Amino acid sequence: xxxxxxxxxxxxxxxxxxxxxxxxxxxxxxxxxxxxxxxxxxxxxxxxxxxxxxxxxxxxxxxxxxxxxxxxxxxxxxxxxxxxxxxxxxxxxxxxxxxxxxxxxxxxxxxxxxxxxxxxxxxxxxxxxxxxxxxxxxxxxxxxxxxxxxxxxxxxxxxxxxxxxxxxxxxxxxxxxxxxxxxxxxxxxxxxxxxxxxxxxxxxxxxxxxxxxxxxxxxxxxx
Amino acid sequence: xxxxxxxxxxxxxxxxxxxxxxxxxxxxxxxxxxxxxxxxxxxxxxxxxxxxxxxxxxxxxxxxxxxxxxxxxxxxxxxxxxxxxxxxxxxxxxxxxxxxxxxxxxxxxxxxxxxxxxxxxxxxxxxxxxxxxxxxxxxxxxxxxxxxxxxxxxxxxxxxxxxxxxxxxxxxxxxxxxxxxxxxxxxxxxxxxxxxxxxxxxxxxxxxxxxxxxxxxxxxxxx
DNA sequence: CACCATTTGGAGTTGGCAACTCCACTTATG
DNA sequence: CATAAGTGGAGTTGCCAACTCCAAATGGTG
Numbered sequence: 001x002x003x004x005x006x007x008x009x010x011x012x013x014x015x016x017x018x019x020x021x022x023x024x025x026x027x028x029x030x031x032x033x034x035x036x037x038x039x040x041x042x043x044x045x046x047x048x049x050x051x052x053x054x055x056x057x058x059x060x061x062x063x064x065x066x067x068x069x070x071x072x073x074x075x076x077x078x079x080x081x082x083x084x085x086x087x088x089x090x091x092x093x094x095x096x097x098x099x100x101x102x103x104x105x106x107x108x109x110x111x112x113x114x115x116x117x118x119x120x121x122x123x124x125x126x127x128x129x130x131x132x133x134x135x136x137x138x139x140x141x142x143x144x145x146x147x148x149x150x151x152x153x154x155x156x157x158x159x160x161x162x163x164x165x166x167x168x169x170x171x172x173x174x175x176x177x178x179x180x181x182x183x184x185x186x187x188x189x190x191x192x193x194x195x196x197x198x199x200x201x202x203x204x205x206x207x208x209x210x211x212x213x214x215x216x217x218x219x220x221x222x223x
Numbered sequence: 224x225x226x227x228x229x230x231x232x233x234x235x236x237x238x239x240x241x242x243x244x245x246x247x248x249x250x251x252x253x254x255x256x257x258x259x260x261x262x263x264x265x266x267x268x269x270x271x272x273x274x275x276x277x278x279x280x281x282x283x284x285x286x287x288x289x290x291x292x293x294x295x296x297x298x299x300x301x302x303x304x305x306x307x308x309x310x311x312x313x314x315x316x317x318x319x320x321x322x323x324x325x326x327x328x329x330x331x332x333x334x335x336x337x338x339x340x341x342x343x344x345x346x347x348x349x350x351x352x353x354x355x356x357x358x359x360x361x362x363x364x365x366x367x368x369x370x371x372x373x374x375x376x377x378x379x380x381x382x383x384x385x386x387x388x389x390x391x392x393x394x395x396x397x398x399x400x401x402x403x404x405x406x407x408x409x410x411x412x413x414x415x416x417x418x419x420x421x422x423x424x425x426x427x428x429x430x431x432x433x434x435x436x437x438x439x440x441x442x443x444x445x446x
Numbered sequence: 447c448a449c450c451a452t453t454t455g456g457a458g459t460t461g462g463c464a465a466c467t468c469c470a471c472t473t474a475t476g
Numbered sequence: 477c478a479t480a481a482g483t484g485g486a487g488t489t490g491c492c493a494a495c496t497c498c499a500a501a502t503g504g505t506g
Contacts, residue, residue, distance in 0.1 A: 013481095016481060016482065018481095019481075042464050043464085044465090047484090047485095053483055053484030054465095054467095055466085055467075055482095055484060056482075058465090058466065059482075064466095152411075162408055166392050166393045167389065169388065170385050170388065173438060177430065184427060185382065185385055185389060187415075188375075188412060189412060189415055191414070192411040192413070192414040192415025196419055200413060200414050202406075203403075206404065207400065211401060214399075238452095239452060240503070241452095242452075245454085266495085267456095267493080267494090276455030277455075277456070278453095278496070279454060281495065286494080287495095
């Protein structure tokens with residue numbers, strides 16, 4: 001139940017060649033099954049899909065959580081890179097569009113990723129760590145576009161995170177029927193984010209960073 | 224497991240006075256507990272909260288589903304009235320704002336309602352029926368605002384439903400920390416819905432009505 | 447006010463599901 | 477070819493919520 005064991009070749013001993021092959025097959029099967037059906041699937045299904053026994057998967061990874069951690073380290077990493085990449089674009093507004101678009105495209109491609117990023121259950125260290133890179137990058141993208149007078153100045157970083165969340169919800173909800181409609185809602189939101197005459201005043205104050213972390217289920221960063 | 228029994232005073236026989244009192248107490252307790260903690264709570268908790276035994280609740284309602292049905296008939300009804308009321312407002316744009324605001328305020332006040340309306344599990348007849356009134360009313364509100372040149376003309380009814388859904392997700396997500404931030408996301412979305420020069424083109428086609436019903440988990444209306 | 451059908455409460459029972467283990471058997475490897 | 481490493485899948489375990497049983501209590505009626 002505790003996901004503390006990060007587990008590469010466990011302990012330090014090398015695996016026998018066939019065992020290593022089974023490890024890779026399990027990993028690949030997990031990638032596919034998690035992406036399609038989410039983290040809810042049981043290891044039995046993954047093992048079957050990989051063509052190995054359940055016990056094999058358990059010996060190679062210890063438990064389900066360890067498998068998830070190992071798999072999604074790379075996915076979460078890719079997600080944070082989207083934010084940093086968005087900052088690299090020349091036009092500040094393109095940065096905002098790119099940030100949301102790239103991040104959401106990744107979410108659209110992987111149900112497991114959506115569940116990891118927005119897991120209700122408390123403080124995955126994996127996510128907390130990724131946030132420490134993602135959030136500042138997103139903040140910079142936002143600030144730059146606001147300074148250029150392109151992004152509504154009353155927008156807080158925490159608002160952007162909720163925007164990201166709600167579009168992920170649309171993705172999740174519509175996925176079985178259409179893999180692209182969410183781009184329409186994104187278009188609407190982006191039009192609502194852009195500066196223009198007659199922008200409506202925000203009716204309430206934004207979430208503070210600490211509140212946002214609470215919403216995200218992450219233990220507040222103490223620094 | 225089937226929720227077909229709608230159950231008022233079950234069968235036809237009148238209840239003894241104390242039984243009727245317990246019925247009301249259970250109903251009230253369910254209202255409160257469902258609103259706060261969602262439909263996931265077990266009847267044992269509701270019964271305890273009502274100060275009656277579990278068996279009592281089961282005899283009076285048959286099963287959990289029947290209790291839910293009875294309770295949420297009124298709530299879903301209120302929701303559809305919001306749409307019809309929005310159509311009554313003088314200004315077409317106020318109609319759109321009112322539709323979303325009123326409906327979302329109701330969602331914000333009741334977690335159980337959110338879960339009923341967006342239940343993943345298939346075709347609650349209750350919801351399907353409510354949709355048959357809600358959707359046309361919403362459609363009229365949208366059409367009127369579009370004809371007045373106030374609402375973006377490329378918006379489909381199905382888009383509005385997804386907008387409604389995604390804001391409900393924000394409500395659900397932020398509820399424990401703030402009961403009002405969702406109004407900021409609503410503001411952003413409304414600004415994105417309003418006509419203005421330089422509105423971004425929609426990148427993909429909207430969901431058809433049938434697709435939307437599939438998304439909502441309702442059996443397509445055959446009419 | 448006495449009688450009895452109705453109702454009650456809460457300690458069970460049932461069922462289902464997913465995580466994880468056991469162990470007789472197989473297979474790489476030195 | 478000896479043997480430590482690895483395997484598979486039929487269990488076991490634990491959990492949780494839905495729902496039932498029945499001895500005791502209680503409202504309403506003649």
